[in-house]
Amino acid sequence: xxDKQRVLDAFRSALAELAEGIAAxxxxxxxxxxxxxxxxxAGLPPESRAPSQWTFRAYLLGxxxxxxxxxxxxxxxxxxxxxxxxxxxxxxxxxxxxDAKRSVEKNLHPRTIAVNAHRLYCEALxxxxxxxxxxxxxxxxxxxxxxxxxMALIKEAGIENRGRVEIDRGRLIESxxxxxxxxxxxIEKGLVRPIQVADLAHRLYVQAQAxxxxxxxxxxxxxxxERENHPDLQEMLSRYFQT
Numbered sequence: 001x002x003d004k005q006r007v008l009d010a011f012r013s014a015l016a017e018l019a020e021g022i023a024a025x026x027x028x029x030x031x032x033x034x035x036x037x038x039x040x041x042a043g044l045p046p047e048s049r050a051p052s053q054w055t056f057r058a059y060l061l062g063x064x065x066x067x068x069x070x071x072x073x074x075x076x077x078x079x080x081x082x083x084x085x086x087x088x089x090x091x092x093x094x095x096x097x098x099d100a101k102r103s104v105e106k107n108l109h110p111r112t113i114a115v116n117a118h119r120l121y122c123e124a125l126x127x128x129x130x131x132x133x134x135x136x137x138x139x140x141x142x143x144x145x146x147x148x149x150x151m152a153l154i155k156e157a158g159i160e161n162r163g164r165v166e167i168d169r170g171r172l173i174e175s176x177x178x179x180x181x182x183x184x185x186x187i188e189k190g191l192v193r194p195i196q197v198a199d200l201a202h203r204l205y206v207q208a209q210a211x212x213x214x215x216x217x218x219x220x221x222x223x224x225x226e227r228e229n230h231p232d233l234q235e236m237l238s239r240y241f242q243t
Contacts, residue, residue: 002040002051002055006040006043007036007040007056007059007069008068008069010036010037010039010040011032011036011059011069011072011073012072013036013039014032014035014036014039015032015072015073015076017035018031018032018035019076022076022077022078023077027078028078029057029060029073029078030057032060032073032078033053033056033057033059033060034053034056034057034190036056036059037050037051037052037053037055037056037190040056049188050188050190051190052187052188052190052192052193052240052241053190053191054190054192054193054194054241055241060073084132084136088121088124089117089121090149090150092117092118092120092121092124093113093114093117093140093150093153093154094153095117095120096113096114096116096117096120097113097153097154097156097157097159099116100112100113100116100157100159101157108159109159109160110141110142110151110154110159110160111138111141111142111216111218112159113141113154113159114134114137114138114140114141115134115137115138117137118132118134118136118137118138121137138218141154142218167215167219168209169230171205171208171209172201172205172223172230172233173232173233173236174208175201175202175204175205175208176197176201176223176233176236176237177236178201178204179197179200179201179204180197180236180237180240182200183196183197183200184240187240187241194224194225194237194241195221195224197224197237197240197241198217198220198221198223198224199217199220199221201220202215202217202219202220205220223237224237224241
């Protein structure tokens with residue numbers, strides 16, 4: 001577990017160091033998180049594992065956003081992410097659905113529509129507008145966060161979610177174990193995000209199952225972000241991505 005007070009102190013120190021860049025509008029939330037992580041890691045004993053950059057970015061940008069740290073950053077003048085333009089969001093999904101209707105590609109899924117809608121939305125942004133995260137779009141096509149209006153558009157186009165594929169738990173653990181082994185050095189340097197671990201583990205799982213129906217990448221990402229309950233797997237991941 002990270003020392004919460006030391007994390008907070010690391011962000012305070014990083015904000016002080018980067019004050020000039022923040023005032024000039026040249027410092028991002030990601031740059032702040034990376035510097036805070038470096039300051040935190042610099043004070044660790046030699047035998048201790050440094051937390052990943054993604055762990056510190058999540059204090060500001062992810063679902064685990066820390067209100068106190070985020071408040072410090074906002075008070076220092078760092079911009080919040082721009083609010084989603086609902087009309088533009090819907091238009092991007094409408095265009096993505098229309099493109100899908102004309103596509104010769106088979107077996108399209110709601111996530112495909114979300115990815116294309118995100119691309120279309122971002123293409124329409126002006127140079128000073130912030131790009132929304134892809135997950136903001138994919139969440140609108142799956143599970144509890146699905147948007148009824150968007151899902152109605154997708155359903156009218158005849159695009160349906162695939163049924164859930166049963167997962168071999170032993171193979172699941174082995175795919176993540178192999179993935180972490182391959183990426184360990186880069187994780188320690190803060191160069192790998194949890195979502196990248198999930199995607200590589202998914203690829204390894206699919207490669208090992210010899211043509212059987214494949215589970216979705218979203219399911220594997222759910223294991224990483226604890227939307228899917230698997231205590232053994234999450235204990236394994238916690239050794240690399242501290243909270």
